[in-house]
Amino acid sequence: MLKLTRVIAVALPMLSGAAYAQETVKIGYIDPLSGGGASVGEGGLKTFQYLADELNAKGGILGHKVEIIPLDNKTNPQESLIQAQKAIDAGAHYITQGNGSSVGAALEDFVTKHNTRNPGKEVLYFNYAAVDPSMTNEKCSFWHFRWDANSDIKMEALTNYMKGNAAIKKVYLINQDYSFGQSVRTQARKMLGEKRPDVQIVGDELHPLLKITDFSPYIAKIKASGADSVVTGNWGQDFALLLKAAADAGLKVNWYTYYAGGAGGPTAIKQTGLDHQVFQISEGIPNSDNPAAMEFEKAFRAKVGLSLWYPRAVNEMRMFKAAAEKANSIDPVKVAAALEDLKFDVLDGGSGVMRKDDHQFFQPIYISSFGARSEKEPFDEENTGWGWRMVAKIDTPQTMLPTTCKMTRP
Amino acid sequence: MLELIVISTLNGVLFGMLLFLLSSGLTVIFSMMGVLNFAHASFYMLGAFFGYQLTKWIGFWPALVLAPLLVGAVGMAVERYGLRNTHKHGHVAELLLTFGLAFAIEEIVSMIWGKSPVDYRVPAALDFPAFTIFSTNYPAYKIFMLAISVLIFIALLIVLKRTRVGLIVEAALTHPHMVGHLGHNVGQVFMLVFGVGSALAGLAGVIAGPALVTQSDMAALLGPILFVVIVFGGLGSLPGAFIASLFIGLVQTFAVALNGSLASTFGPLDPSIGPSVLSDIWNVTIAQIAPVLPYVLLVVILIVRPMGLLGTRET
Numbered sequence: 001m002l003k004l005t006r007v008i009a010v011a012l013p014m015l016s017g018a019a020y021a022q023e024t025v026k027i028g029y030i031d032p033l034s035g036g037g038a039s040v041g042e043g044g045l046k047t048f049q050y051l052a053d054e055l056n057a058k059g060g061i062l063g064h065k066v067e068i069i070p071l072d073n074k075t076n077p078q079e080s081l082i083q084a085q086k087a088i089d090a091g092a093h094y095i096t097q098g099n100g101s102s103v104g105a106a107l108e109d110f111v112t113k114h115n116t117r118n119p120g121k122e123v124l125y126f127n128y129a130a131v132d133p134s135m136t137n138e139k140c141s142f143w144h145f146r147w148d149a150n151s152d153i154k155m156e157a158l159t160n161y162m163k164g165n166a167a168i169k170k171v172y173l174i175n176q177d178y179s180f181g182q183s184v185r186t187q188a189r190k191m192l193g194e195k196r197p198d199v200q201i202v203g204d205e206l207h208p209l210l211k212i213t214d215f216s217p218y219i220a221k222i223k224a225s226g227a228d229s230v231v232t233g234n235w236g237q238d239f240a241l242l243l244k245a246a247a248d249a250g251l252k253v254n255w256y257t258y259y260a261g262g263a264g265g266p267t268a269i270k271q272t273g274l275d276h277q278v279f280q281i282s283e284g285i286p287n288s289d290n291p292a293a294m295e296f297e298k299a300f301r302a303k304v305g306l307s308l309w310y311p312r313a314v315n316e317m318r319m320f321k322a323a324a325e326k327a328n329s330i331d332p333v334k335v336a337a338a339l340e341d342l343k344f345d346v347l348d349g350g351s352g353v354m355r356k357d358d359h360q361f362f363q364p365i366y367i368s369s370f371g372a373r374s375e376k377e378p379f380d381e382e383n384t385g386w387g388w389r390m391v392a393k394i395d396t397p398q399t400m401l402p403t404t405c406k407m408t409r410p
Numbered sequence: 411m412l413e414l415i416v417i418s419t420l421n422g423v424l425f426g427m428l429l430f431l432l433s434s435g436l437t438v439i440f441s442m443m444g445v446l447n448f449a450h451a452s453f454y455m456l457g458a459f460f461g462y463q464l465t466k467w468i469g470f471w472p473a474l475v476l477a478p479l480l481v482g483a484v485g486m487a488v489e490r491y492g493l494r495n496t497h498k499h500g501h502v503a504e505l506l507l508t509f510g511l512a513f514a515i516e517e518i519v520s521m522i523w524g525k526s527p528v529d530y531r532v533p534a535a536l537d538f539p540a541f542t543i544f545s546t547n548y549p550a551y552k553i554f555m556l557a558i559s560v561l562i563f564i565a566l567l568i569v570l571k572r573t574r575v576g577l578i579v580e581a582a583l584t585h586p587h588m589v590g591h592l593g594h595n596v597g598q599v600f601m602l603v604f605g606v607g608s609a610l611a612g613l614a615g616v617i618a619g620p621a622l623v624t625q626s627d628m629a630a631l632l633g634p635i636l637f638v639v640i641v642f643g644g645l646g647s648l649p650g651a652f653i654a655s656l657f658i659g660l661v662q663t664f665a666v667a668l669n670g671s672l673a674s675t676f677g678p679l680d681p682s683i684g685p686s687v688l689s690d691i692w693n694v695t696i697a698q699i700a701p702v703l704p705y706v707l708l709v710v711i712l713i714v715r716p717m718g719l720l721g722t723r724e725t
Contacts, residue, residue, distance in 0.1 A: 035627045039526040177698060203669075208701050213622040213631060216421045217666040221697075223546055224414040224667075237527065237623060249417075250539060250547035264527065 024065040025330055027052070027126075028087025028095040030080050030107065033072035036210030037099050039263035040236045044098060044128075044313070045070050046304050051317040061324045066317075075099060075210060077106035084110055088123055093332045096126040096316070098148070099236070100209075101180040104130025105139060112141045115410075122332045122410075126320065128313050131258075132179045136358040140405035145339055145359045147312040147319075151183050151233070151258075153401055154281045154365070157394045158256055159191040161279070161367050162229070168254070170202045172227035174218060176238055177206040184233035184258070202227050210238055215245035222251060229254040240264030243278075247271035255279065260370060261309060261388065266381035269370050276371035276389065284311030284348035285368045285388040286379035293348045297379060307381055314347045315363070319354070333410065352396060358405035365399060367392040413544035418667045419660070424552055426659025427559030431614035432632070433639040433651040434566060435607025441583050441646025442603055443493065444501055448508040451633035452515035453608040457481045457615025458624045459523055462530040470533035478613040485608025489601045512629065520626035527625040555617050562610065563652065570648065579603060583646065638704045642711050644721020653719060658704050665700035 029048055032041035045068070052066040060066050069090055071083035080103045087095050097107055104127055111125040127135070127146040131154065136146055149157075162168055173188055175181030185204060192199055202225040205218060212218075219242075222230060230253050234242055239259055246253075247268060260269065260280040269278050286297045286307055293311070300308045308314070319342065324330050327338035340356040352363030368388040373380060380387045436450045460480050464473035488511065496503040531537075532551045539547035570576035582589045582599050590596045615628075622628070639658055643650030672692045711718060 034520065034525040036625075038625070038627075042524075042526055206698055207666075211631065211701065213628070214421075214425065217418060217663045220414055220417040220421065220546065221667050223417075224411065241623065248547065248549045248552070250542070250545075 023091075023330075024067045025061050025094065026067050026069055026087070026090060026092035028069045028071055028084065028090070028092040030071045030073050030083045030087065030095055030097045030103075031099050032075040033070060035074045036238075037075040037236050039240075040099055040309075041072075041075075043263055043306055043309055046306060047300075047308070047310050047313050048096065048317070050300060050304050051314060055317060055321060061321045062328070062330060064330055073097075073103060075103060077103050080107055081110050084114075084123075088114070088121075093122065093330075094124050094126060094320075096128060098127065098129025098310075100178070101130040101132030101135065101183075102178050102209075104135055105132060105179065108135055108139065108141050108144045111143045115143050122336075124332045124336055126316055128310060128316050130180070132183055134179070134183075136360040137404045140358050140403070140407055142336065142359070142407055142409050145336075145354065145361070147316045147361045149283060149363070149365050149399060150360060150401075151180060152187055153362075153399050154258055155184065155187040155191055156401065157365055157367065157392075157399065158231070158279075158281050159188070159195050160394075161392050162192070162256060163195045168196070168199055168229050170200050170225070170227045170229070172203040172205070172222050172225055172230045172253075173201065174203070174205040174207070174222070174230060174232050174234070174242070176209040176234055178209050181206060181209070181233055184231070188231050207238075210236060212238065212241065215242045216249065218242070219245045219249045219251055222246075222253070223249065227253055229256060231256045233258045235259035235262050237264060240268045243268035243272055247273070253277075257281075261285075261307075261381065263309075264382075266370060266384050266386065270382075270384040270386055274371075275386075276369040278370045279367055279391070280370070280388070281365060281367050282311075283315075283346070283363050283365050284308075285366055285390060286381075287368075287373070287377040287388050288348045288366070288390065289376075290347075290349035294378070296347060301379075307379065311347045312361075312363075315344065315352065315361070318347075319344045319361075350396065355400075355403075357407065358403040359407075360403065362396050362399050364396055365394050366390050367394075413546065414667055416543060417546055417548075418663045420548060420552075422660035422663035423656060424556050424559075424659070425663060426656035427556055427563070428614055428618055429635065429639050429659055430652055430655035431559055431562060432611050432636050433643070433655055434563075434648060435610040436636055437640040437643065437646055437648065437651045438579075438583075439604055439607045440640065442579075442600060443497075443504070445493070445504040445508065446637070447607075448505070448633070449488070449511040449515060450508075450607070450611055451629040451636060452512045453481050453485060453611040454615040454618075454632060455519060455626070455629040456484065456515060457612030458530065458619035458628060459519055459528070459615075460612065461616030461619050462523075462528050462624055465530065465533075470535075474613075474616055477616045478609040481612025481615070482605040482609030485612075486601050486605035488608075489604035493604070494597065494600075512633070516626055516629060523626065525626050527623045530619045530624040532620040551621060555621060558613070558617055562613070566648065635704055638708045641708055641718055644718030647718070647720040647722070650718055650720030658707070661703055661707070662700055665703050666697050668696040671695040 029045055031044055032038055048068045052068050055066045073080035073083050084095055107125055111123050115122045125144045129148050131148050131151040133150045133152045173185050175185045255278040257280050260278050297308050323335050323338040323342055327334035339354050343353050346352045346363045350364040352361055354361045368390050370388055371386050373387040377387050432454055439447050457477055460477035461473050464477050492507055493504055496507050536551045536554050538550050540550035540553045541548055578594055582596055586596050639654045640651055643654030
C-alpha cells in the first residue's frame with residue numbers, strides 16, 4: 001500500500017506537468033463586437049488573431065499554442081466584467097482589451113480584486129488602447145500593463161507640435177463624454193494654455209459616447225465659433241461620422257486627433273477634401289521609413305484585408321512572448337515580473353521600455369498627416385488613394401512623463 | 411449666430427421629418443390595434459439594409475421603391491401570421507411578440523450583414539452641395555430627404571382625410587365591429603395599415619441609411635425616441651405625431667447648439683464648495699443634456715397632459 005502511494009505521489013505531479021506543457025495560452029479578447037464600437041472591435045480581433053497565428057507558426061510561446069477567445073463587451077463596463085469572468089472560466093490567464101477607458105478602468109479593478117482573492121490563479125490584463133492616464137497613476141495596478149501611450153503623453157506631444165504653428169488662433173475641443181474624453185479636454189486646455197497663451201479656446205464640447213448618428217448640429221456649432229483648428233480624441237464611428245458631417249457642411253479647419261485612422265475615418269477625411277490637414281498621433285504608421293514595419297504591413301494587408309491600425313498590438317504580443325521566454329514560464333506572475341523594465345525593439349523601429357513603476361510602455365511616437373501620397377509612401381487607406389505621412393517623431397525619452405503610481409506588489 | 415440658427419433649424423426640421431416617417435406608422439398602428447409595436451424601429455433598420463443591398467444590385471432609385479415595398483410585405487406577414495394569431499390572447503401577448511421580433515430582426519441583420527456599419531453611400535446624382543448658406547454647404551441629399559418626407563406627409567393626409575380608404579381606416583380605429591358589420595373586411599384593413607406603416611418605416615430607413623449609419627444597432631438607437639414622439643403627440647393622432655416629431659427634432663438640434671449652463675447664467679459656484687455633485691450639475695451645459703431632453707419632455711407631458719398634445723384619450 002505504502003509503495004502504491006509512493007508511486008502515485010511521484011506519478012501525479014508528472015502527469016500534471018505533462019498536461020501543462022500541452023496547455024494552450026488563452027487570451028480573452030474583451031472588446032465591442034456589436035453596437036457603435038463594433039467596427040474598431042472587429043478590426044482589433046482580426047489583428048490579434050493574425051498575431052496569434054504568427055506566433056503559432058513559429059512554435060507558439062515556449063511551445064504552447066496561443067489562442068484568442070473573442071468576447072463581446074458592447075463597450076459596457078458591467079458587461080466586460082461578465083465577459084472577463086467568462087474568459088477566466090474558459091481557462092484564460094490573460095485578457096486583453098483596448099476600446100474605452102471606462103471599460104479599462106473597470107477591468108483593471110476587477111483583475112486586481114480577482115488576483116487578491118484567488119492566489120495561484122492570477123490573471124494579467126494587457127491593455128492595448130485604453131489611454132486614461134489614471135490607469136497608470138492613481139489607480140495603477142501590478143496586474144495591468146499598457147502598450148499605448150497614455151492620453152497625457154499624446155497630448156503633450158500634440159501640443160508641442162501645435163505650439164510651432166503660428167496660424168493656430170482659435171481652437172475648438174470636441175470629445176466623447178466619458179473618462180478619456182474628459183481627460184483629453186482637460187489636458188488640451190491646460191497644455192495649450194501653458195504653451196500658447198495667445199490661442200483662444202472657442203468651444204469645448206462633450207457629446208455622448210458612440211450614440212450620435214448625425215453630427216451636423218455639432219459641426220454647425222464649430223462653424224459658428226470661427227475655429228481654425230479642432231482637437232478631438234474621438235474614435236470609431238464618433239470620429240468617422242464627425243468628419244462625414246464636416247464634409248457635408250464644407251467645414252475647412254485643421255484637425256488634431258488621436259484616432260483619425262480608425263475604421264471609416266480615412267474615407268470621411270477624403271470626403272472633406274482636407275489634404276494633409278488632419279493630424280494624428282500614434283506609435284506607428286503604415287508609411288513609416290522602417291523596412292521591417294513595411295514588410296509586416298504588406299503581409300498583414302494581404303491576409304487580413306485591413307491596414308494595421310494597432311502596431312502596439314504587435315508590440316504587445318511579441319513582448320508577451322519575449323517576457324515568457326525570459327521567465328521560462330507562462331505563469332502570469334512570472335510573466336508579469338519579467339515584463340517589468342523589459343526593453344523591446346518596437347515594430348516601427350527604435351527601442352521601448354515597460355516602466356516598472358507604473359507598467360506604462362514608452363516608445364517613439366509619431367505625428368502624421370493624411371493626404372495625397374508621395375512616391376515614398378506606398379500605402380493608402382480604405383482605397384481612398386490618400387495615405388499617412390510622418391510629420392514629426394518624438395523619441396522615447398521625450399515621452400517619459402512622471403507617474404504618481406505607488407504600486408502594491410504581490 | 412444667425413448662421414447657427416438657420417442651419418440648426420434646417421437640421422432640426424430634417425431630423426423631425428425623419429422621425430415623422432417612422433412615428434406616423436407607429437401611431438396609427440397603435441390606435442388601431444392597441445399595441446405598441448416594439449419592432450417598428452426594426453422595420454426602419456430592415457429598410458436601410460434592404461436599401462443598401464438593393465442599391466448594390468440594381469442601383470439606388472429602384473431600391474428606393476422596392477425596399478419599402480419589401481419591408482411592407484414583411485410587415486403584412488407579421489400582422490397576418492403573427493399578431494392576428496396572438497390577438498386572442500390579449501395585448502400582452504402581442505406586445506411580447508413585437509418585443510421578441512425586434513431582437514430577432516436585430517440578430518438576423520447582424521448575422522447577414524455583420525455588426526459593423528455597411529458602406530451605404532449617397533447616390534452620386536445627389537452627392538453635391540445643394541446651396542451654400544453663410545459659407546456652410548447644405549448637402550443636396552438632405553434636401554432630397556426633406557422633400558420625400560414632406561411628400562409622404564401630404565400623401566398620407568390626403569389618403570386619410572379625402573378618400574374612402576381613409577374613411578374606413580378612421581372608422582375601423584374607433585368602431586371596428588360596426589365597420590365589420592357594414593361588410594368591410596376589418597382584418598384586411600388592419601393588415602394593410604400595418605403593411606403601410608412598416609413600409610413607411612422602411613422608406614425612412616432607405617433614405618436615412620446613407621446619411622446616418624447603417625448598422626445593426628440603428629434600431630436600438632432610434633427606437634426609444636419614437637415612443638417619446640407618439641406619446642408626446644398623443645397616441646393615435648397623426649397631426650400630433652407630426653408636431654411632436656418636428657418639436658423633438660428641433661429641441662434636440664437646438665439643445666446641442668446651446669452652451670448655457672447654470673454656471674454661465676448665475677456665475678461660477680463658490681470655490682469653497684469644491685468639486686462635488688453640485689458643481690457637476692452646476693457646470694453641465696445644455697448641449698451635454700441634449701440627448702436626455704426628449705425623455706424629460708416625455709415625463710413632463712405625461713404628468714401635465716397624459717393624453718399628449720393632440721390625443722383624445724388617456725394613455
